[in-house]
Amino acid sequence: MNFWQLSDGIRLHHQSHYGHDGHGAPAPGWPDSSPYSTIDTGDNGAGDGGNGFFSELEVNAPVAIFSPLDASHASIHGKTDAHQSNIVQIDQHVVQVAGIGGNGGNDNVAAGGNISALEAHSGSAHAWLGSGTIDSGANTAGNGGNGYFYGGIIHASMVVYEPINISVAVGYGSIAEAEQTNNVNFNQSAVQMAGIGGNGGDGNIASGGNVGISSSGSHVIATGGNSAGNGGNGTFSGTLVDAPVVIYHPINIAVAGPGGTAEASQSNTVDINQAAIQIAGVGGNGGNGNAAIGGHVSTLGSGSASGGWEIQSGGSHAGNGGDGYAYGGLVHASFALYDPINIAVAGYNSSANATQTNNVHLDQSSSQMAGVGGHGGSGNVAMGGNGSILFSGLGGGSDAIATGSNGAGNGGSGHFSGSLIDFSVAIYAPINIAIAGPHSTAEAHQVNNVHIDQSAIQMAGIGGNGGHGNVALGGDVAMHLLSDLHLMS
Known part of the structure; x- marks a missing residue:
């Protein structure tokens, strides 16, 4: 077993041994540098969220068609009555999520093991630390996973709802009455999320192990590059499309003969929800109270080759918001057509009454976010x-x-390259008509309570806000160059 490759703390003490090999000859030192040129006690992870990858097409395309027809017809001396009552709820709501990184956990610790190496003398047979790499950093704790999405998410719902209510009485003594009541709820709202980085956790610690060496040198000593509680990056490349269509046109007609009475009554209570939330390429938020610290490095070298080619104890990050990358398009293209028609027609000696009441709520609002960086956390330390x-x-x-x-x-x-499109169209055209003959009375009543929301929030290429009370410090460096003559004096 190579004990000098373990990750829970290493102490290497190299010195000559004589008379302990069973033959009175010098015992061999550590092996040469070729197979043992790397010591790695870092790259540990604790409580990190997993990465999310998606590369394909996700489609949700329901279609609903509802078209009842209610008709009544009477002879010349008859009486006709047509009643239609529709209570309909159509739910085409969809939640589409792809390529989402997991959130980092809380209160995790990932620490590289300490390394202590001592070489008493030099020489080609004992210079195994002279040309290698010592790494106790690159530890991660509580970081949010990255989210990657390449493809398309499509929600293409369509609803056609067209009840027709007709009552006809033909005759000089007839009465025609048509009544239509519609209580309808259409839910075509959509939530589409793709390429979202996970949020960083809180109270995590990622630290590099300390390194203390006394040898002929090492090419690279790395105790930094630690990260704790950082939000994952979000990368999106593709298209999010939400394109619901609603067509709703009830028609209510009552027709009476020359001496009859015609009455048409229509009541519409309609709620259409085509709201959409589209989020793509958004970095996760950084956590709070995290610490990422590089390990301390202490080196002692002698001779013409002493020292290391590179010493790196920085590059640590804690509580940073992830970057957001979005390349493509977000499209919300809702279309709603609502045109009830209410008609009452009576004969020349008749009375006609037409009443129409419309209570309509249409929500075509959208919130589109693409290429948005996560916010930084608070109370973090990176040293x-x-x-x-x-x-x-x-x-x-x-x-x-x-x-x-x-x-x-x-x-x-925040990085965005593409287009955000919100293309909502609402057509609302109720018609209320009452027609009576030459000696008749005609009444037409129409009441409209309509709320149409086509508001849009579009955010693209926005950097996240920095946190509060954070500390980022570089380590101190103390270097002493002493000559051999000074040491001997």
């Missing part, structure tokens, strides 16, 4: 680890030391 570097001899040093580039509570970026 780079401190670096303490002591070199002796000539040529010591490091090509790059990075303890910064930390972020906490930042709002995500």
Whole structure:
């Protein structure tokens, strides 16, 4: 078992051993650098939301047609009566969700193991730390998963509702009466969500393990790159289409003969809901009270090759909002046609009465959001680890030391390229007619209580707001270069 590759804390102590191999000869040191050039105690995860991937087509296309016909006819001396009462509820509501990242959990800890390495002497046979990589960072805790969507979501409902009520009495002594009552509820509302990043959790900790080495050097030492409570990115590429159509045209007619009485009564109580919520390519919000901290690095080197090529303890992020990317189109194209007609016709010595009452609520509102960055959380901390570097001899040093580039509570970026279309059309044309003969009385009554909502909220390419009370700090670096002569004096 290679104990120096475990992730729960590593201490490597390398020194020569004599007289302990059973033959009085020097015991071999650690193996050479080729198979053991990497030590990794990081890349741990706790409580992270899973990523969501969708690449195809999701279609919901119900069609409802309801067309009752009520007719009554009487002879010359007869009396006719037609009553139609319709109580109809059609639910074509749809919720379509695809490519959604899971939310991050709360109070999780992901920590890289500490690494302690000591090499007492140099040489090709004992330089296994001289050209490798030490990594105790890149730990994640409570981050929201990314959401990816590539394709289309379509909701294409259609309703045709056309009751007709007719009563006809032909004759000089006849009476015709037609009564129609419609209580109708159409629900074609839609919620379409695609490519949404999950929200980051709260109270999570992701920290890189500390590294303390004394050897001939290492190419890369990485204890940073930790993340906690960040919102996932949302990526959307495709189309969201919501296109409900409602056609509603009841007709109420009463016709009486020359001496008859005609009465037509129509009452319409209609609720049509074509509201749509379309959300695509939205980053998750960052959590609160998270900490992402890079591990501390302490190095001691001697000789001309001492030092590491790169030391990185920064790049940690906590409570940042995810970025939102949307490429495509969001279309809400509702169409509602409502045209009741109420007619009463009586003969030349008759009385005609037409009454129409319309109580209509039509909601074609829409809320469209695309390419919106998540909001940053509050009370988060992102810090780079401190670096303490002591070199002796000539040529010591490091090509790059990075303890910064930390972020906490930042709002995500919003990117949008495409179109947002809200194309609602409502046609409302009730007609109320009463016709009487030359010696008759005609009355027409029409009452309209209509509410039509075609409001729209369209948001695209909006960056998220930053949080409050966050701290992002780079780690401190202390470097001491000492010559061998100074050490000997």
